[in-house]
Amino acid sequence: MAGEPRADARRNRERILMVARVVVAEQGTEASLRDIARRAEVGLGTLYRHFPTREALLEALLRQGFDRLAARAEALADAGSPREALLEWLRDFAGGAGAYRGLAGSMMATLNDEASPLYASCHGMQAAAGRLLERAQAVGHIRGDIDGTDLFALVNALSWITDQAPSLAPRRDHLFSLVMDGLAAPERGGTKRLT
Amino acid sequence: MAGEPRADARRNRERILMVARVVVAEQGTEASLRDIARRAEVGLGTLYRHFPTREALLEALLRQGFDRLAARAEALADAGSPREALLEWLRDFAGGAGAYRGLAGSMMATLNDEASPLYASCHGMQAAAGRLLERAQAVGHIRGDIDGTDLFALVNALSWITDQAPSLAPRRDHLFSLVMDGLAAPERGGTKRLT
DNA sequence: ACCTGAACACCGTTCAAGT
DNA sequence: ACCTGAACACCGTTCAAGT
Numbered sequence: 001m002a003g004e005p006r007a008d009a010r011r012n013r014e015r016i017l018m019v020a021r022v023v024v025a026e027q028g029t030e031a032s033l034r035d036i037a038r039r040a041e042v043g044l045g046t047l048y049r050h051f052p053t054r055e056a057l058l059e060a061l062l063r064q065g066f067d068r069l070a071a072r073a074e075a076l077a078d079a080g081s082p083r084e085a086l087l088e089w090l091r092d093f094a095g096g097a098g099a100y101r102g103l104a105g106s107m108m109a110t111l112n113d114e115a116s117p118l119y120a121s122c123h124g125m126q127a128a129a130g131r132l133l134e135r136a137q138a139v140g141h142i143r144g145d146i147d148g149t150d151l152f153a154l155v156n157a158l159s160w161i162t163d164q165a166p167s168l169a170p171r172r173d174h175l176f177s178l179v180m181d182g183l184a185a186p187e188r189g190g191t192k193r194l195t
Numbered sequence: 196m197a198g199e200p201r202a203d204a205r206r207n208r209e210r211i212l213m214v215a216r217v218v219v220a221e222q223g224t225e226a227s228l229r230d231i232a233r234r235a236e237v238g239l240g241t242l243y244r245h246f247p248t249r250e251a252l253l254e255a256l257l258r259q260g261f262d263r264l265a266a267r268a269e270a271l272a273d274a275g276s277p278r279e280a281l282l283e284w285l286r287d288f289a290g291g292a293g294a295y296r297g298l299a300g301s302m303m304a305t306l307n308d309e310a311s312p313l314y315a316s317c318h319g320m321q322a323a324a325g326r327l328l329e330r331a332q333a334v335g336h337i338r339g340d341i342d343g344t345d346l347f348a349l350v351n352a353l354s355w356i357t358d359q360a361p362s363l364a365p366r367r368d369h370l371f372s373l374v375m376d377g378l379a380a381p382e383r384g385g386t387k388r389l390t
Numbered sequence: 391a392c393c394t395g396a397a398c399a400c401c402g403t404t405c406a407a408g409t
Numbered sequence: 410a411c412c413t414g415a416a417c418a419c420c421g422t423t424c425a426a427g428t
Binding site for chain 1 (some may be wrong): 300303304306307338340341344345348349351352353355356359361362363366369370373374376378379381
Binding site (some may be wrong): 200201203204207236237239240241244 | 391392393394395
Protein backbone atom coordinates (compact mmCIF):
# COMPACT_ATOMS: atom_id res chain seq x y z
CA MET A 1 0.00 0.00 0.00
CA ALA A 2 1.21 3.49 -0.80
CA GLY A 3 2.30 5.82 1.97
CA GLU A 4 1.61 9.52 2.16
CA PRO A 5 2.29 11.36 -1.08
CA ARG A 6 5.36 13.53 -1.06
CA ALA A 7 4.73 17.08 0.03
CA ASP A 8 5.87 18.60 -3.27
CA ALA A 9 3.58 16.24 -5.19
CA ARG A 10 0.63 17.21 -3.08
CA ARG A 11 1.37 20.88 -3.56
CA ASN A 12 1.73 20.51 -7.31
CA ARG A 13 -1.55 18.65 -7.57
CA GLU A 14 -3.33 21.43 -5.75
CA ARG A 15 -1.68 24.17 -7.78
CA ILE A 16 -2.76 22.44 -10.98
CA LEU A 17 -6.34 22.10 -9.80
CA MET A 18 -6.60 25.71 -8.72
CA VAL A 19 -5.23 26.98 -12.00
CA ALA A 20 -7.30 24.50 -14.01
CA ARG A 21 -10.47 25.84 -12.44
CA VAL A 22 -9.57 29.33 -13.65
CA VAL A 23 -8.42 28.33 -17.14
CA VAL A 24 -11.39 26.04 -17.76
CA ALA A 25 -13.67 28.87 -16.66
CA GLU A 26 -11.95 31.05 -19.26
CA GLN A 27 -11.52 28.64 -22.16
CA GLY A 28 -14.02 25.87 -21.51
CA THR A 29 -13.55 22.12 -21.12
CA GLU A 30 -11.27 22.06 -24.17
CA ALA A 31 -8.82 24.45 -22.53
CA SER A 32 -5.13 24.11 -23.38
CA LEU A 33 -3.45 21.69 -20.96
CA ARG A 34 -0.13 23.31 -21.80
CA ASP A 35 -1.51 26.63 -20.71
CA ILE A 36 -2.69 25.16 -17.42
CA ALA A 37 0.74 23.66 -16.74
CA ARG A 38 2.44 26.92 -17.65
CA ARG A 39 0.24 29.05 -15.44
CA ALA A 40 0.56 26.57 -12.59
CA GLU A 41 4.36 26.90 -13.02
CA VAL A 42 4.66 23.18 -13.32
CA GLY A 43 6.32 20.96 -15.92
CA LEU A 44 4.00 19.60 -18.57
CA GLY A 45 4.93 16.08 -17.55
CA THR A 46 3.88 16.82 -13.99
CA LEU A 47 0.39 17.68 -15.13
CA TYR A 48 0.21 14.40 -17.06
CA ARG A 49 1.55 12.46 -14.09
CA HIS A 50 -1.24 13.71 -11.85
CA PHE A 51 -3.94 13.69 -14.52
CA PRO A 52 -3.12 11.23 -17.31
CA THR A 53 -6.03 12.38 -19.47
CA ARG A 54 -8.12 15.50 -19.84
CA GLU A 55 -11.06 13.49 -18.52
CA ALA A 56 -9.12 12.73 -15.35
CA LEU A 57 -8.55 16.43 -14.77
CA LEU A 58 -12.18 17.26 -15.45
CA GLU A 59 -13.18 14.51 -13.07
CA ALA A 60 -11.27 16.20 -10.29
CA LEU A 61 -12.93 19.51 -11.16
CA LEU A 62 -16.47 18.23 -11.61
CA ARG A 63 -17.04 15.16 -9.45
CA GLN A 64 -18.05 17.12 -6.38
CA GLY A 65 -20.69 19.03 -8.29
CA PHE A 66 -22.05 15.87 -9.89
CA ASP A 67 -22.26 14.09 -6.58
CA ARG A 68 -23.92 17.07 -4.98
CA LEU A 69 -26.57 17.09 -7.69
CA ALA A 70 -27.11 13.36 -7.27
CA ALA A 71 -27.60 13.84 -3.53
CA ARG A 72 -29.95 16.72 -4.20
CA ALA A 73 -32.07 14.44 -6.36
CA GLU A 74 -32.25 11.89 -3.56
CA ALA A 75 -33.30 14.59 -1.13
CA LEU A 76 -36.00 15.85 -3.45
CA ALA A 77 -37.39 12.36 -3.90
CA ASP A 78 -39.27 12.48 -0.60
CA ALA A 79 -40.41 16.06 -0.64
CA GLY A 80 -43.20 18.02 -2.26
CA SER A 81 -44.94 17.53 -5.55
CA PRO A 82 -43.15 15.08 -7.84
CA ARG A 83 -43.48 17.52 -10.69
CA GLU A 84 -42.08 20.44 -8.71
CA ALA A 85 -39.28 18.28 -7.36
CA LEU A 86 -38.21 17.33 -10.87
CA LEU A 87 -38.43 20.87 -12.17
CA GLU A 88 -36.46 22.24 -9.25
CA TRP A 89 -33.72 19.69 -9.75
CA LEU A 90 -33.55 20.47 -13.44
CA ARG A 91 -33.24 24.16 -12.71
CA ASP A 92 -30.43 23.40 -10.28
CA PHE A 93 -28.71 21.18 -12.82
CA ALA A 94 -29.07 23.67 -15.65
CA GLY A 95 -27.45 26.33 -13.51
CA GLY A 96 -24.39 24.18 -12.97
CA ALA A 97 -24.31 22.88 -16.53
CA GLY A 98 -23.74 26.39 -17.79
CA ALA A 99 -20.70 26.87 -15.56
CA TYR A 100 -18.12 25.91 -18.18
CA ARG A 101 -18.30 26.23 -21.92
CA GLY A 102 -18.23 22.75 -23.46
CA LEU A 103 -19.50 21.11 -20.31
CA ALA A 104 -22.71 19.86 -21.90
CA GLY A 105 -20.68 18.17 -24.62
CA SER A 106 -18.27 16.67 -22.11
CA MET A 107 -21.16 15.18 -20.16
CA MET A 108 -22.74 13.65 -23.24
CA ALA A 109 -19.39 12.22 -24.31
CA THR A 110 -18.79 10.85 -20.82
CA LEU A 111 -22.10 9.03 -20.71
CA ASN A 112 -21.19 7.29 -23.95
CA ASP A 113 -17.85 6.05 -22.65
CA GLU A 114 -18.04 3.73 -19.67
CA ALA A 115 -14.26 3.80 -19.39
CA SER A 116 -14.23 7.54 -18.71
CA PRO A 117 -13.15 8.50 -15.19
CA LEU A 118 -16.15 10.80 -15.09
CA TYR A 119 -18.57 8.06 -16.08
CA ALA A 120 -19.46 6.81 -12.62
CA SER A 121 -20.42 10.11 -11.06
CA CYS A 122 -22.04 11.52 -14.18
CA HIS A 123 -24.07 8.38 -14.72
CA GLY A 124 -24.98 8.29 -11.06
CA MET A 125 -26.30 11.82 -11.30
CA GLN A 126 -28.29 10.93 -14.41
CA ALA A 127 -29.74 7.88 -12.69
CA ALA A 128 -30.78 9.90 -9.65
CA ALA A 129 -32.54 12.35 -11.92
CA GLY A 130 -34.16 9.42 -13.68
CA ARG A 131 -35.78 8.35 -10.42
CA LEU A 132 -37.24 11.82 -9.95
CA LEU A 133 -38.58 11.58 -13.48
CA GLU A 134 -40.17 8.20 -12.89
CA ARG A 135 -41.90 9.39 -9.76
CA ALA A 136 -43.41 12.31 -11.63
CA GLN A 137 -44.47 9.95 -14.40
CA ALA A 138 -46.01 7.48 -11.95
CA VAL A 139 -48.43 10.11 -10.70
CA GLY A 140 -49.16 11.30 -14.23
CA HIS A 141 -47.43 14.66 -14.09
CA ILE A 142 -44.99 13.98 -16.91
CA ARG A 143 -45.68 12.12 -20.12
CA GLY A 144 -44.57 8.53 -20.00
CA ASP A 145 -42.80 8.23 -23.33
CA ILE A 146 -39.50 9.68 -22.21
CA ASP A 147 -36.74 8.16 -20.11
CA GLY A 148 -33.89 9.51 -18.05
CA THR A 149 -31.45 9.37 -20.93
CA ASP A 150 -33.77 11.40 -23.16
CA LEU A 151 -34.36 13.97 -20.48
CA PHE A 152 -30.68 14.36 -19.72
CA ALA A 153 -29.87 14.78 -23.39
CA LEU A 154 -32.60 17.39 -23.76
CA VAL A 155 -31.42 19.50 -20.86
CA ASN A 156 -27.82 19.29 -21.99
CA ALA A 157 -28.88 20.34 -25.47
CA LEU A 158 -30.53 23.42 -24.00
CA SER A 159 -27.32 24.25 -22.14
CA TRP A 160 -25.37 23.82 -25.36
CA ILE A 161 -27.39 26.58 -27.00
CA THR A 162 -25.97 29.36 -24.85
CA ASP A 163 -22.66 27.60 -25.18
CA GLN A 164 -22.61 28.29 -28.93
CA ALA A 165 -24.64 31.49 -28.96
CA PRO A 166 -24.09 33.52 -25.80
CA SER A 167 -26.47 36.10 -27.23
CA LEU A 168 -29.31 33.65 -26.58
CA ALA A 169 -28.56 33.54 -22.87
CA PRO A 170 -31.43 35.92 -22.04
CA ARG A 171 -33.89 33.46 -23.60
CA ARG A 172 -32.35 30.52 -21.83
CA ASP A 173 -34.90 30.25 -19.04
CA HIS A 174 -37.70 30.81 -21.46
CA LEU A 175 -36.63 28.00 -23.76
CA PHE A 176 -36.16 25.83 -20.71
CA SER A 177 -39.65 26.29 -19.36
CA LEU A 178 -41.04 25.97 -22.86
CA VAL A 179 -39.54 22.51 -23.27
CA MET A 180 -40.53 21.53 -19.75
CA ASP A 181 -44.10 22.55 -20.55
CA GLY A 182 -43.92 20.11 -23.42
CA LEU A 183 -43.04 17.31 -21.05
CA ALA A 184 -46.13 17.83 -18.94
CA ALA A 185 -48.62 15.04 -19.37
CA PRO A 186 -51.88 16.22 -20.91
CA GLU A 187 -54.20 16.88 -18.01
CA ARG A 188 -57.30 14.74 -17.80
CA GLY A 189 -59.94 17.41 -17.44
CA GLY A 190 -58.03 19.77 -15.20
CA THR A 191 -57.89 23.50 -15.75
CA LYS A 192 -56.60 24.45 -19.15
CA ARG A 193 -54.10 27.11 -20.04
CA LEU A 194 -56.04 29.55 -22.19
CA THR A 195 -53.13 31.88 -22.88
CA MET B 196 -13.35 43.29 -64.39
CA ALA B 197 -11.74 39.89 -64.04
CA GLY B 198 -11.60 37.57 -67.02
CA GLU B 199 -12.14 33.84 -66.99
CA PRO B 200 -10.21 32.08 -64.24
CA ARG B 201 -7.24 30.09 -65.38
CA ALA B 202 -7.99 26.49 -66.20
CA ASP B 203 -5.66 25.08 -63.54
CA ALA B 204 -7.21 27.35 -60.92
CA ARG B 205 -10.67 26.20 -61.83
CA ARG B 206 -9.61 22.55 -61.68
CA ASN B 207 -7.94 23.00 -58.31
CA ARG B 208 -10.99 24.67 -56.87
CA GLU B 209 -13.16 21.79 -57.94
CA ARG B 210 -10.76 19.17 -56.66
CA ILE B 211 -10.68 20.89 -53.27
CA LEU B 212 -14.46 21.01 -53.06
CA MET B 213 -14.90 17.36 -54.01
CA VAL B 214 -12.36 16.22 -51.46
CA ALA B 215 -13.70 18.61 -48.81
CA ARG B 216 -17.13 17.07 -49.14
CA VAL B 217 -15.67 13.64 -48.36
CA VAL B 218 -13.38 14.77 -45.53
CA VAL B 219 -16.05 16.88 -43.85
CA ALA B 220 -18.41 13.92 -44.07
CA GLU B 221 -15.74 11.85 -42.31
CA GLN B 222 -14.42 14.31 -39.74
CA GLY B 223 -17.14 16.94 -39.40
CA THR B 224 -17.05 20.70 -39.91
CA GLU B 225 -13.82 20.92 -37.88
CA ALA B 226 -12.01 18.67 -40.33
CA SER B 227 -8.29 19.23 -40.89
CA LEU B 228 -7.75 21.70 -43.72
CA ARG B 229 -4.26 20.30 -44.17
CA ASP B 230 -5.75 16.88 -44.70
CA ILE B 231 -8.11 18.25 -47.32
CA ALA B 232 -5.26 19.93 -49.20
CA ARG B 233 -3.16 16.77 -48.99
CA ARG B 234 -5.90 14.49 -50.28
CA ALA B 235 -6.77 16.97 -53.02
CA GLU B 236 -3.06 16.83 -54.01
CA VAL B 237 -2.88 20.58 -53.78
CA GLY B 238 -0.52 22.90 -51.96
CA LEU B 239 -1.78 24.17 -48.62
CA GLY B 240 -1.49 27.73 -49.88
CA THR B 241 -3.71 26.89 -52.83
CA LEU B 242 -6.51 25.86 -50.51
CA TYR B 243 -6.15 29.15 -48.61
CA ARG B 244 -6.10 31.12 -51.84
CA HIS B 245 -9.43 29.67 -52.93
CA PHE B 246 -10.97 29.58 -49.47
CA PRO B 247 -9.34 32.11 -47.15
CA THR B 248 -11.20 30.83 -44.09
CA ARG B 249 -12.85 27.61 -43.00
CA GLU B 250 -16.17 29.43 -43.15
CA ALA B 251 -15.56 30.25 -46.81
CA LEU B 252 -15.02 26.58 -47.58
CA LEU B 253 -18.13 25.57 -45.64
CA GLU B 254 -20.06 28.23 -47.47
CA ALA B 255 -19.20 26.59 -50.77
CA LEU B 256 -20.25 23.23 -49.37
CA LEU B 257 -23.44 24.30 -47.65
CA ARG B 258 -24.94 27.30 -49.42
CA GLN B 259 -26.90 25.26 -51.93
CA GLY B 260 -28.55 23.24 -49.20
CA PHE B 261 -29.39 26.34 -47.18
CA ASP B 262 -30.89 28.07 -50.19
CA ARG B 263 -32.86 24.97 -51.08
CA LEU B 264 -34.33 24.86 -47.59
CA ALA B 265 -35.17 28.56 -47.75
CA ALA B 266 -36.97 28.00 -51.05
CA ARG B 267 -38.76 25.03 -49.59
CA ALA B 268 -40.06 27.20 -46.79
CA GLU B 269 -41.39 29.70 -49.31
CA ALA B 270 -43.11 26.93 -51.20
CA LEU B 271 -44.71 25.55 -48.07
CA ALA B 272 -46.00 28.98 -47.10
CA ASP B 273 -48.94 28.71 -49.49
CA ALA B 274 -49.83 25.06 -49.05
CA GLY B 275 -51.70 22.97 -46.53
CA SER B 276 -52.19 23.45 -42.82
CA PRO B 277 -49.79 26.01 -41.35
CA ARG B 278 -48.92 23.59 -38.60
CA GLU B 279 -48.20 20.71 -40.97
CA ALA B 280 -46.21 23.00 -43.25
CA LEU B 281 -43.97 24.04 -40.37
CA LEU B 282 -43.51 20.52 -39.11
CA GLU B 283 -42.67 19.21 -42.55
CA TRP B 284 -40.10 21.93 -43.07
CA LEU B 285 -38.53 21.19 -39.71
CA ARG B 286 -38.32 17.50 -40.55
CA ASP B 287 -36.64 18.39 -43.82
CA PHE B 288 -34.24 20.72 -42.07
CA ALA B 289 -33.41 18.26 -39.32
CA GLY B 290 -32.54 15.65 -41.93
CA GLY B 291 -30.00 17.96 -43.54
CA ALA B 292 -28.70 19.31 -40.25
CA GLY B 293 -27.52 15.84 -39.32
CA ALA B 294 -25.48 15.51 -42.52
CA TYR B 295 -22.18 16.62 -40.99
CA ARG B 296 -20.97 16.34 -37.46
CA GLY B 297 -20.52 19.82 -36.03
CA LEU B 298 -22.95 21.38 -38.48
CA ALA B 299 -25.42 22.46 -35.81
CA GLY B 300 -22.61 24.27 -34.01
CA SER B 301 -21.39 25.88 -37.21
CA MET B 302 -24.86 27.20 -37.95
CA MET B 303 -25.29 28.68 -34.50
CA ALA B 304 -21.84 30.30 -34.71
CA THR B 305 -22.63 31.65 -38.17
CA LEU B 306 -25.84 33.29 -37.04
CA ASN B 307 -23.92 35.12 -34.34
CA ASP B 308 -21.35 36.51 -36.76
CA GLU B 309 -22.74 38.78 -39.45
CA ALA B 310 -19.33 38.91 -41.09
CA SER B 311 -19.35 35.17 -41.76
CA PRO B 312 -19.58 34.24 -45.45
CA LEU B 313 -22.29 31.79 -44.46
CA TYR B 314 -24.32 34.40 -42.62
CA ALA B 315 -26.47 35.55 -45.52
CA SER B 316 -27.76 32.17 -46.66
CA CYS B 317 -28.06 30.74 -43.15
CA HIS B 318 -29.90 33.77 -41.87
CA GLY B 319 -32.08 33.76 -44.97
CA MET B 320 -33.05 30.19 -44.28
CA GLN B 321 -33.81 30.99 -40.65
CA ALA B 322 -35.94 33.95 -41.70
CA ALA B 323 -37.90 31.85 -44.15
CA ALA B 324 -38.58 29.32 -41.42
CA GLY B 325 -39.59 32.18 -39.16
CA ARG B 326 -42.33 33.15 -41.59
CA LEU B 327 -43.69 29.59 -41.52
CA LEU B 328 -43.66 29.80 -37.75
CA GLU B 329 -45.51 33.09 -37.69
CA ARG B 330 -48.21 31.77 -39.98
CA ALA B 331 -48.77 28.80 -37.68
CA GLN B 332 -48.87 31.13 -34.70
CA ALA B 333 -51.32 33.48 -36.41
CA VAL B 334 -53.90 30.72 -36.71
CA GLY B 335 -53.20 29.54 -33.16
CA HIS B 336 -51.47 26.28 -33.96
CA ILE B 337 -48.21 27.11 -32.22
CA ARG B 338 -47.78 28.96 -28.97
CA GLY B 339 -47.00 32.60 -29.45
CA ASP B 340 -44.15 33.04 -26.99
CA ILE B 341 -41.42 31.75 -29.27
CA ASP B 342 -39.71 33.39 -32.22
CA GLY B 343 -37.75 32.16 -35.20
CA THR B 344 -34.42 32.46 -33.41
CA ASP B 345 -35.66 30.35 -30.51
CA LEU B 346 -37.07 27.71 -32.82
CA PHE B 347 -33.91 27.50 -34.87
CA ALA B 348 -31.79 27.17 -31.76
CA LEU B 349 -34.05 24.43 -30.44
CA VAL B 350 -33.90 22.35 -33.58
CA ASN B 351 -30.16 22.75 -33.85
CA ALA B 352 -29.81 21.70 -30.24
CA LEU B 353 -31.73 18.52 -31.04
CA SER B 354 -29.38 17.83 -33.95
CA TRP B 355 -26.43 18.39 -31.67
CA ILE B 356 -27.56 15.56 -29.40
CA THR B 357 -26.90 12.84 -31.96
CA ASP B 358 -23.78 14.77 -32.85
CA GLN B 359 -22.33 14.11 -29.40
CA ALA B 360 -24.03 10.82 -28.67
CA PRO B 361 -24.57 8.79 -31.83
CA SER B 362 -26.13 6.11 -29.64
CA LEU B 363 -29.12 8.39 -29.18
CA ALA B 364 -29.81 8.51 -32.90
CA PRO B 365 -32.65 5.96 -32.65
CA ARG B 366 -34.50 8.28 -30.27
CA ARG B 367 -33.85 11.31 -32.42
CA ASP B 368 -37.26 11.41 -34.10
CA HIS B 369 -38.94 10.73 -30.81
CA LEU B 370 -37.24 13.62 -29.08
CA PHE B 371 -38.03 15.78 -32.05
CA SER B 372 -41.77 15.12 -32.01
CA LEU B 373 -41.80 15.39 -28.26
CA VAL B 374 -40.42 18.92 -28.40
CA MET B 375 -42.68 19.83 -31.30
CA ASP B 376 -45.63 18.63 -29.24
CA GLY B 377 -44.54 21.08 -26.62
CA LEU B 378 -44.73 23.93 -29.12
CA ALA B 379 -48.34 23.23 -29.95
CA ALA B 380 -50.64 25.89 -28.62
CA PRO B 381 -53.06 24.57 -26.01
CA GLU B 382 -56.24 23.72 -27.89
CA ARG B 383 -59.33 25.68 -26.97
CA GLY B 384 -61.80 22.90 -26.41
CA GLY B 385 -60.68 20.63 -29.21
CA THR B 386 -60.17 16.89 -28.77
CA LYS B 387 -57.64 16.08 -26.12
CA ARG B 388 -54.83 13.58 -26.21
CA LEU B 389 -55.71 11.09 -23.49
CA THR B 390 -52.63 8.92 -23.89
C1' DA C 391 -2.15 34.86 -61.94
C1' DC C 392 -1.54 31.13 -59.63
C1' DC C 393 0.93 27.32 -57.16
C1' DT C 394 4.09 25.54 -53.69
C1' DG C 395 5.98 24.28 -49.44
C1' DA C 396 8.91 26.04 -45.81
C1' DA C 397 8.32 28.73 -41.63
C1' DC C 398 6.04 30.13 -37.40
C1' DA C 399 3.37 29.58 -33.43
C1' DC C 400 0.61 26.76 -31.42
C1' DC C 401 -1.41 21.89 -29.82
C1' DG C 402 -1.45 16.87 -27.16
C1' DT C 403 1.41 13.19 -25.67
C1' DT C 404 5.57 10.59 -24.44
C1' DC C 405 9.79 9.76 -22.27
C1' DA C 406 14.92 10.03 -21.18
C1' DA C 407 17.36 12.52 -17.93
C1' DG C 408 17.66 14.46 -13.75
C1' DT C 409 16.93 15.18 -8.28
C1' DA D 410 9.09 8.99 -6.15
C1' DC D 411 8.60 12.73 -8.50
C1' DC D 412 9.79 16.66 -11.65
C1' DT D 413 11.37 18.61 -16.02
C1' DG D 414 11.49 19.94 -20.68
C1' DA D 415 13.02 18.32 -25.12
C1' DA D 416 11.14 15.56 -28.83
C1' DC D 417 7.55 13.98 -31.96
C1' DA D 418 3.61 14.33 -34.67
C1' DC D 419 0.15 16.97 -35.50
C1' DC D 420 -2.59 21.70 -36.21
C1' DG D 421 -3.91 26.68 -38.64
C1' DT D 422 -2.00 30.50 -41.02
C1' DT D 423 1.28 33.33 -43.65
C1' DC D 424 4.38 34.36 -47.20
C1' DA D 425 8.76 34.37 -50.10
C1' DA D 426 10.00 32.02 -54.01
C1' DG D 427 8.88 29.99 -58.03
C1' DT D 428 6.27 29.16 -62.89
